[in-house]
Amino acid sequence: SQQGEEDPQALSIQEGENATMNCSYKTSINNLQWYRQNSGRGLVHLILIRSNEREKHSGRLRVTLDTSKKSSSLLITASRAADTASYFCATDWAQGGSEKLVFGKGTKLTVNP
């Protein structure tokens, strides 16, 4: 299975602190995406990083990708209570003409006011 694994499974921090989540995967990828999900709702795309990129920024988000270690990290700086959500990494998987997006189990982030 190529399923990504996020680490930690749960993270609780205070408002204003930084939050770092990690994702590891098993096989080579073309791109990796991060999504956020508020409780019981749909996912919202945060950022896509391609295999030839090492770092990408979007507002308070910073994503790094290390293809040699098959891992990625998502850093949220100066967190806010509204950042409370589950965060998922998703990798592309292709085999025999078929492809799909494979999600990890997610990191549940709680930002306390």
Added chain:
Amino acid sequence: KAGVTQTPRYLIKTRGQQVTLSCSPISGHRSVSWYQQTPGQGLQFLFEYFSETQRNKGNFPGRFSGRQFSNSRSEMNVSTLELGDSALYLCASSSWAGVAKNIQYFGAGTRLSVL
């Protein structure tokens, strides 16, 4: 621009019944994908449709099927429901074909409970 719309939002069914879920993609998006989310298995890919054709399929039994209409709206059907089918079913749309290459825009989901 309206987002991805899924109906109904909540559904309660009993074992053995069948269910149809609906998804209207973002206007102009031609790719629609379906996912099942459960606490135990997480988010799992069901299938992707593009221009009314199924392009990709996940590892789900044949009880799970879908279709896409000429206006890109999609339906997903589950027949002979089992307790394990209780889940949040998410639909996502994208401009282009290729579920793994492109940003997916998700709907709020349909929460299915099988009793």
